[in-house]
Amino acid sequence: MEVDSTIKGCSSSTQSFASAPGDKPTRLLDYLGYSLKKTVLGNHIYKLYAISTSPARKPLFKSQDSGSYERRMLLLLSEKRKGLPQEEVLMTGLEVHEYYMIKEETLNIYISKVDTTGCTPSTTNIKNGSATKQLISSYIHYHLEESMQPRNKRVNIHIFARSQPQYLFTKSSDNPNKHVLNDVDLLKWWKKVLEQTLSTTNNSLQGIKKWYYVPGNISESIVKSINRDGKDWIYGYPYDNESNANDVIPKFDDDAKARWLNHLDNNDEDEVDNTTVKEFWEVISIGSEFSCGKVAGFFWVKIECLAGKDLKDEGYESLLLKNLKTNVGGIVFDEQEFTDILQNFFDLDFYNEEIALKASKQWCKIFNDSCTQKGINDGVLEFVVGRPQNEPEEMSTQGGVIAKRKSAGIDDSLDKVNVLSASLIKRVKK
Numbered sequence: 001m002e003v004d005s006t007i008k009g010c011s012s013s014t015q016s017f018a019s020a021p022g023d024k025p026t027r028l029l030d031y032l033g034y035s036l037k038k039t040v041l042g043n044h045i046y047k048l049y050a051i052s053t054s055p056a057r058k059p060l061f062k063s064q065d066s067g068s069y070e071r072r073m074l075l076l077l078s079e080k081r082k083g084l085p086q087e088e089v090l091m092t093g094l095e096v097h098e099y100y101m102i103k104e105e106t107l108n109i110y111i112s113k114v115d116t117t118g119c120t121p122s123t124t125n126i127k128n129g130s131a132t133k134q135l136i137s138s139y140i141h142y143h144l145e146e147s148m149q150p151r152n153k154r155v156n157i158h159i160f161a162r163s164q165p166q167y168l169f170t171k172s173s174d175n176p177n178k179h180v181l182n183d184v185d186l187l188k189w190w191k192k193v194l195e196q197t198l199s200t201t202n203n204s205l206q207g208i209k210k211w212y213y214v215p216g217n218i219s220e221s222i223v224k225s226i227n228r229d230g231k232d233w234i235y236g237y238p239y240d241n242e243s244n245a246n247d248v249i250p251k252f253d254d255d256a257k258a259r260w261l262n263h264l265d266n267n268d269e270d271e272v273d274n275t276t277v278k279e280f281w282e283v284i285s286i287g288s289e290f291s292c293g294k295v296a297g298f299f300w301v302k303i304e305c306l307a308g309k310d311l312k313d314e315g316y317e318s319l320l321l322k323n324l325k326t327n328v329g330g331i332v333f334d335e336q337e338f339t340d341i342l343q344n345f346f347d348l349d350f351y352n353e354e355i356a357l358k359a360s361k362q363w364c365k366i367f368n369d370s371c372t373q374k375g376i377n378d379g380v381l382e383f384v385v386g387r388p389q390n391e392p393e394e395m396s397t398q399g400g401v402i403a404k405r406k407s408a409g410i411d412d413s414l415d416k417v418n419v420l421s422a423s424l425i426k427r428v429k430k
Helices: 028-039 128-142 183-199 220-226 256-267 269-273 277-284 313-324 335-346 353-374 412-416
Strands: 042-053 068-081 084-101 106-116 154-161 205-213 233-235 297-305 331-333 380-387 425-428
Touching: 028 042, 028 128, 028 380, 042 128, 042 335, 042 353, 068 128, 068 313, 068 335, 084 128, 084 353, 106 128, 128 183, 154 183, 183 205, 183 220, 183 297, 256 277, 331 335, 331 353, 335 353
Parallel strands: 042 331, 106 154, 205 233
Antiparallel strands: 042 068, 042 380, 068 084, 084 106, 154 297, 205 297, 380 425
């Protein structure tokens, strides 16, 4: 794997993010550090880890040809303990699936998992929700930047929000310092995250449409409470009721909709081929995720971006694949390697701060060993945040409770800061 040629550094020698005034980081890992540095309050020393898969052909719909590529990704944020720079603890994580559709020049983002450990080593007692929310917002903003090449004409965001005690960090549900939102509050939290993210987008977006839907027998008051003070949200789903479900509903890995489509596939080929969208949602509403008083919901956001160069399919595909192989940072694995390292991560426990510190140390070793095998000497991004808590936030934060879920910005002031101090941002060299 190539090492970033514009940002090289180690613990004793670093360079700034931007190489010239007006530049912003072009790699996801660097962009996230750039954003968190500007949006999180308090005093922190953060480390960002990224692992991803090489893009692989995979259809998103049963009727679709192979003209789309999938990339899986895990992003982890840790914080060093003040006064003990050799100790760090993982705080929050984000797993996403990206599907790039060639003919449509469209990116479908499926936010699969968001989780926290409940560990907040910062002595400033800053709300952990700030870092988690900003990590999500910054990830979305990265894909909406005009500098992305080739530029996607459309970006669609898909989230399945269901409250659970843990998803990424094993046994973190036993940590007494970890707080989990209830079903309805989780839906409100996700809607607020998306609203605040989209409210700080730049002017390169032509149109944004937003939907939310909660299957099952829920009261009207719950539906209204979720969308209280919400703007331009449509209650429902972005699919025509009479369309064939398999033709318009994407099949993301580990998603409730995909599980039901697969269930229909396994039962009767003719049944699934003839199932309309309306019939599909009637079936899914009686599933275990939405019955017996459980409340879980879906969010969709469709974003039209200002088109860049008008590329033919072949040109877009060629530029896209070249970009996808180099634009994340961290470590790129093949599918089996990614599954193996993910399993090693899931074998770690996080049920209290002491154990979480040990697990984080083990993860650091696993990651560094993989860097050695791949010939990467600066795979981790380390950066300092130093913004007083009484300084107004560019984006407001959710309270101190972080949602545990499966399947789920940067404001204009960032344009005023072109270069971050070399003493604050660095690639960590092994």
